[in-house]
Amino acid sequence: MPNAILDPTGSVKSKAATAAAPRARRPASLNGARVGLLINTKQNARPFLEEVGRLLTEKYDVTLTERTKVNFAVPEPDEVIKELVADSDVVITGVGDCGSCSAAAAADGVVLETAGVPVAAIITESFIPTADAMAALRGAPGYKYATTAHPVAVLTEDKVKERAAQVLDDVVALLTDSSGKND
Amino acid sequence: MTDEAPEGSGALGAPEAPDPDEAQRAIEYCYDQGWSDGLPLVPVSRPLLDRFLATTDKEPDEIIGSLEQVGRDVDVRTAAINAAMAGCKPEYFPVVLAAFDALMRERAARGGGFQSTSGPAPLIVVNGPVRKELGFNTAGGAFGPGFRPNMTIPRAVGLIVRNAFGIHPHVLEQATQGVPGRWSICVAENEEESPWEPFAENGGAGGGVSAVSVTLTRTMEFVDNRHTPNHEDVLRDLQDTIGRIGSLIFPQTSVALVLCPEHAQMFAAAGMSKADVQNWLIERSGRTGREFRLMGKESVATKTFHGPFEGDDAFHAILSGPRQIPVIVAGAKNAAISMVVRIFGEWSGTAVPVVEKK
Numbered sequence A: 001m002p003n004a005i006l007d008p009t010g011s012v013k014s015k016a017a018t019a020a021a022p023r024a025r026r027p028a029s030l031n032g033a034r035v036g037l038l039i040n041t042k043q044n045a046r047p048f049l050e051e052v053g054r055l056l057t058e059k060y061d062v063t064l065t066e067r068t069k070v071n072f073a074v075p076e077p078d079e080v081i082k083e084l085v086a087d088s089d090v091v092i093t094g095v096g097d098c099g100s101c102s103a104a105a106a107a108d109g110v111v112l113e114t115a116g117v118p119v120a121a122i123i124t125e126s127f128i129p130t131a132d133a134m135a136a137l138r139g140a141p142g143y144k145y146a147t148t149a150h151p152v153a154v155l156t157e158d159k160v161k162e163r164a165a166q167v168l169d170d171v172v173a174l175l176t177d178s179s180g181k182n183d
Numbered sequence B: 001m002t003d004e005a006p007e008g009s010g011a012l013g014a015p016e017a018p019d020p021d022e023a024q025r026a027i028e029y030c031y032d033q034g035w036s037d038g039l040p041l042v043p044v045s046r047p048l049l050d051r052f053l054a055t056t057d058k059e060p061d062e063i064i065g066s067l068e069q070v071g072r073d074v075d076v077r078t079a080a081i082n083a084a085m086a087g088c089k090p091e092y093f094p095v096v097l098a099a100f101d102a103l104m105r106e107r108a109a110r111g112g113g114f115q116s117t118s119g120p121a122p123l124i125v126v127n128g129p130v131r132k133e134l135g136f137n138t139a140g141g142a143f144g145p146g147f148r149p150n151m152t153i154p155r156a157v158g159l160i161v162r163n164a165f166g167i168h169p170h171v172l173e174q175a176t177q178g179v180p181g182r183w184s185i186c187v188a189e190n191e192e193e194s195p196w197e198p199f200a201e202n203g204g205a206g207g208g209v210s211a212v213s214v215t216l217t218r219t220m221e222f223v224d225n226r227h228t229p230n231h232e233d234v235l236r237d238l239q240d241t242i243g244r245i246g247s248l249i250f251p252q253t254s255v256a257l258v259l260c261p262e263h264a265q266m267f268a269a270a271g272m273s274k275a276d277v278q279n280w281l282i283e284r285s286g287r288t289g290r291e292f293r294l295m296g297k298e299s300v301a302t303k304t305f306h307g308p309f310e311g312d313d314a315f316h317a318i319l320s321g322p323r324q325i326p327v328i329v330a331g332a333k334n335a336a337i338s339m340v341v342r343i344f345g346e347w348s349g350t351a352v353p354v355v356e357k358k
Helices: A045-060 A078-087 A099-114 A125-137 A157-175 B020-032 B046-053 B076-086 B090-104 B148-164 B231-242 B261-269 B274-284 B289-293
Strands: A034-039 A063-068 A090-096 A119-124 A146-148 B063-067 B072-075 B121-127 B186-188 B211-224 B254-259 B286-288 B315-317 B327-329 B337-343 B351-353
Touching: A034 A045, A034 A078, A045 A063, A045 A090, A045 A119, A045 A157, A063 A078, A078 A099, A090 A099, A090 A157, A099 A119, A099 A125, A119 A125, A119 A157, A125 A146, A146 A157, B046 B076, B046 B090, B063 B090, B072 B076, B072 B148, B076 B090, B076 B148, B090 B121, B090 B148, B090 B211, B090 B351, B121 B148, B148 B186, B211 B231, B211 B254, B231 B261, B231 B274, B231 B337, B254 B261, B274 B315, B274 B327, B286 B289, B289 B315
Parallel strands: A034 A063, A034 A090, A090 A119, A119 A146, B121 B186, B254 B327
Antiparallel strands: B063 B072, B121 B211, B211 B337, B211 B351, B254 B337, B286 B315
């Protein structure tokens, strides 16, 4: 009887969630909502999110708070998550336009949803597989986020604003539930 | 059962010839599980694993690294399986452990490095008596191939990241193009022909001990200068490559200089220590704001991350101190060709001693 061939993938898992991660309840509308913008510091992320914020303020009279991520490449630390939960009704994060920051945006989304905050993560289309993989790893397979074409970093100011306008409806749809029932 | 015994195996107690067909089946099995980096793996059995575990005092279930964002830890046992799969000999395992320890000290490795579009590779540098003991290449062809420790030890690290951390290409691993030779870059310093202290000493492991230093590299570019007796000409040539704008994306950067023995000895003969070489290059490496602006990189020619453009006429220096320009000596003393290694992030500054079983 030959020896078994050993498995190199290990069995030691640490604390990141593998149990099913719940999606937060959505408000029926964004009227007067406190919107937290979590800017990941990538090129054009700030003008992109600020324009989304400006459009939401015009349409729904939201109040905005802005934060920049501690490290764009990894999910936010617990202290920042707690702050976001305390001062935001909904969060918009982005722009996930690289290998690590796209996965981190998905992870931030899943973590905040578990804490009860609806999130619209904005991720560029090139990174859909990695965002999906990270969401599944975090217990939220099929987690929904908004996408925009890649690249964003090289866009002019005007084009960034156009993109923000294009993604607005998706963002609103992700953050609200007007059907009267929640997923 | 072999068809034909090879010559000399008829004596009592001689081993049977290995079965290549069975070996091929086992190799294909490993490919089918998705464990491979593309090259054939050594199928690992319990007896082989035990030989690896016997080389260290660490317990098999001791955690030696974590990647928090993917929720995975790796323990000694899993690292040993991957090292064996990579083709390491059991006696290489303490070096693998030191290399992995050194790698996980890099902030970029614990962060998004393995997922990054840059596709960076560990640059593993080995110092001390272990180089000769295990048969590392310490001379010509420092970047490979041809020598089992130099090739299999970085491969082991790559397999740990793939299999234990679960970072697979096109899924969590998102390199645009990546570095050629990723997971195969392991240089044993040519201490014998270096005019300076061993690199491990710069990382805090002095006294001639065996130690491993690791940083992450995005790529490397050669500087071939065999043209002049003037050491400052060669320094200017290095400076020119270091300042290449294509490799710069942030206001500050790090490079490792892997100097060939000829260049290192030329600088030393001119009275320069390693620190002198570093300082010379720190003061001069960079480009004017205008040169950055012409390539659309005003955001690089700034004093701080996201700060304002310094202006066309400002000279933007890109190395902020000696830790941003580690210096290693490697290769043969047969041509004046050195390597500028682009560092992803910043070297931790630490050399990790190789600890063998007591």
